Amino acid sequence: MIWRATVLTLFPEMFPGPLGHSLAGRGLSQNIWQLNAVNIRDFALDKHKTVDDTCFGGGAGMVLKPDVVHAALQAGLESYQGAQPSILYMTPRGVPLTQNKVHSLVDTNPAGSIILCGRYEGVDDRVIHHWREHHGLQEVSLGDYILSGGEMAALTVIDACVRLLPGIVNTQESLESESFELDLLEFPHYTKPQNWQNQIVPEILLSGDHKKIAAWRHNQAEQITKERRPDLWQAYLNKKHC
Ligand code: ADE
16 A cells, blocks of 8 residues: 555645655655645635635634535545545644654554645634544644644655655664654764864764663763753653653
8 A cells, every 4th residue: 555645735836845855755756655735726616716715703814615625625535445544634723743643643544644734814613623523634733833834734744754654764773763762852963074173073982882872872862852852851751760
């Protein structure tokens, strides 16, 4: 089964964008994964191709119409021919995306993901409610800031999923060491020259003693996490001691 992303957007020309390059881009041209960028406007019902309307109750901004978004989601789901993709709505109101969540998306729905990108003030809440209740739609956020639409968020989710697919990241080892250290921020990396502007690469990394190097890196990861992310550090300590 080939993992496929179906992106529902008013700006399909934003895709594949950065996903056409680097690891994801190579995987795309090798057919390790597939991408459909679908224009929500194609599902408009009137001759003016209207996709949005003013907000009941007043206020600035336009809201995407439920009938149009519903038709786009339905066509997206039908294109999986009975397989079950995850269905995601990118919104700052969603559950924050984490690496664990990315793993579970790929493991639970190997057919891929349908990703709805909102614009303007968002999408009529009834269509979100319907798809949450009937098809398990999940609202996903990249973090506590507002993007001008869901497209950048969709690009990010897809990139994070695709690099977990077999054949994308060439050494399984790099994924494994990542998941081993997932609870901590990464340790620092260095390459040649050994002396750059009088900053010297730590001697231990040149020792060839792999055990000592691993311990040094682990310690660095702990220190950096403690300093920069007290939330992750506390979660790490709790996990370690239970
Ligand atoms: N759309 C706008 N802002 C977003 C965010 N922070 N995460 C996901 N989708 C968004």
